[in-house]
Amino acid sequence: MAPRKHRPGADPLNLWGNAREGSKVPTELQPRATPPSAPAGGAAQHRPLEIRVDQVSRIYPARPSSARKGDGSPVPALAGVSLQASHGEIVAVVGPSGCGKSTLLELVCGLQQPDGGTLRCAPAVLMPQRDLLLPWLSALDNAGLALRIAGAPRALARRRAATLFAELGLDGFQDAHPSELSGGMRQRVAFLRTLLAGKPVLCLDEPFGALDAITRAEMQEWLQRTLAGAPRTVLLVTHDVEEAALLADRVVVLSPRPGRVLAQLDVDLPRPRRRTESELIGLRERALSALAAGGRA
Amino acid sequence: MSARRTRWLPAALLACLLLGAWELYVEINGVEEAVLPAPHAVATALWRSRSLIWHNFTVTAEEVVLGLGLALAGGLALAVAVHLLPLARRAVYPLLVGSQAVPVPVIGVVLVFWWGFGLLPKLLVIALICFFPVVVTTVDGLAAVDPEQPKLLRTLDASRWQAFRFAELPAALPAALSGARIALAVGVIGAFIAETTTPTTGAYPGLGREILSDVNFQTSRAYAGTVVLFAFAIACFYALATVERRLAPWNVRDRRGRT
Numbered sequence: 001m002a003p004r005k006h007r008p009g010a011d012p013l014n015l016w017g018n019a020r021e022g023s024k025v026p027t028e029l030q031p032r033a034t035p036p037s038a039p040a041g042g043a044a045q046h047r048p049l050e051i052r053v054d055q056v057s058r059i060y061p062a063r064p065s066s067a068r069k070g071d072g073s074p075v076p077a078l079a080g081v082s083l084q085a086s087h088g089e090i091v092a093v094v095g096p097s098g099c100g101k102s103t104l105l106e107l108v109c110g111l112q113q114p115d116g117g118t119l120r121c122a123p124a125v126l127m128p129q130r131d132l133l134l135p136w137l138s139a140l141d142n143a144g145l146a147l148r149i150a151g152a153p154r155a156l157a158r159r160r161a162a163t164l165f166a167e168l169g170l171d172g173f174q175d176a177h178p179s180e181l182s183g184g185m186r187q188r189v190a191f192l193r194t195l196l197a198g199k200p201v202l203c204l205d206e207p208f209g210a211l212d213a214i215t216r217a218e219m220q221e222w223l224q225r226t227l228a229g230a231p232r233t234v235l236l237v238t239h240d241v242e243e244a245a246l247l248a249d250r251v252v253v254l255s256p257r258p259g260r261v262l263a264q265l266d267v268d269l270p271r272p273r274r275r276t277e278s279e280l281i282g283l284r285e286r287a288l289s290a291l292a293a294g295g296r297a
Numbered sequence: 298m299s300a301r302r303t304r305w306l307p308a309a310l311l312a313c314l315l316l317g318a319w320e321l322y323v324e325i326n327g328v329e330e331a332v333l334p335a336p337h338a339v340a341t342a343l344w345r346s347r348s349l350i351w352h353n354f355t356v357t358a359e360e361v362v363l364g365l366g367l368a369l370a371g372g373l374a375l376a377v378a379v380h381l382l383p384l385a386r387r388a389v390y391p392l393l394v395g396s397q398a399v400p401v402p403v404i405g406v407v408l409v410f411w412w413g414f415g416l417l418p419k420l421l422v423i424a425l426i427c428f429f430p431v432v433v434t435t436v437d438g439l440a441a442v443d444p445e446q447p448k449l450l451r452t453l454d455a456s457r458w459q460a461f462r463f464a465e466l467p468a469a470l471p472a473a474l475s476g477a478r479i480a481l482a483v484g485v486i487g488a489f490i491a492e493t494t495t496p497t498t499g500a501y502p503g504l505g506r507e508i509l510s511d512v513n514f515q516t517s518r519a520y521a522g523t524v525v526l527f528a529f530a531i532a533c534f535y536a537l538a539t540v541e542r543r544l545a546p547w548n549v550r551d552r553r554g555r556t
Contacts, residue, residue: 106448110452111451111452124452125452126452128449130443132443132445132446145453145463146453146454149450149454149463150454177547193453197452197453197454
């Protein structure tokens, strides 16, 4: 992949936030051959850690607008969350709405800084819940956006994106604009855009949450196949426990706000998995009961 | 082709209806030509004075086109500056709003003092009258980008400039074009104000000044000139709509999808 350009002084007024500093640090961690704390045993542990979240807390400062309601106190979003993901691992984070799942993803992507704990991550790219395709670009140009940003000429970006189009079932829609694509197709183009960013970690924020149930099931199967063909480290945030059990190597269950880790469930099931498998259903039940127990606490 | 022709039909019918009513009103009430000339008198004046009107029109058209160009360039530059620099927004925005209240003759004198009797003072007056809608719509368009979009672009390692170029600028284009259409509608009357408030030395003073000097004693000719300005504004408006289809086809497509 093209080397990341860091542009020192490109933003003297800091209008672009300080996220660039955030993503600069992990780049240095990336080539590390052995994880800093590699316990023996477990196949995944032999591969380098690419996400290491250690006792991370995040507190949003009080908003002045909420002060009039007599509630001007800071809002804790995450309280001491720890999780890890090795190269090629798929970790799903499930939890109720507002438990800080998206905050966790933004921390991993370097879009926010933690208020406590440490966070070391390889460069990560975000796939937001809404596809956020640019309506004025064709599907092919949207998919190749990251390459254009990295400095590739348009023709090259389109060629690179085109090689994957048929594989993702998008053949024939290269020059269609987002408004002409179905929800599932838009999501696939968005996923391709995420893949082509060439970053080791993919952060998927409820990628299929906006789709109807049938399309969502199709897209889950599709993502399962795609990731089997091209393994990446994936942090998948979802409120769909079944989706988590179907796709992930490990399911991290978060409590309601402020998010804490209630359970970490390993999914040692062969792939491709079917949602009707009894082991999968059993795992779903365990995750759900962990959620229920956390909700009572 | 026939579909294109029928699209113009309602406007043509309405125009005919209004002209007929006007003609009848003048005829029945015996209104004097100096007060309100009948459409047929205006048509006659237009034909008789076609050379004079045409030459004055080319002067005015040049002013409108260049003045609008100046308003667009200045308006877009101001909008981008106001968008990218919050300090500029706080500093400049109130002045921009206030500038719209300035009566043109007040500054006409100093513009002529600085730049003489030529084209430039007129262009500046037109630009002053037209630039405001461009700034307002473009600033809103630039700010209307989905708030999640910058996050996505940041994880794709986009610089501030790239976020602007790939997301904000194209997103603001339809709004900027809407601003341009409003500016255009005001631009023709802006040219009239420019011509009548700043002196000129050219062979033809422009249609605005011509109309003003005709209005008392050659009322039909003043109306004939007005008809030309009227048609010119319409032509410019639709020309801009064609440009919009070229520059922002996704916007036209989305709008069609919505209705």
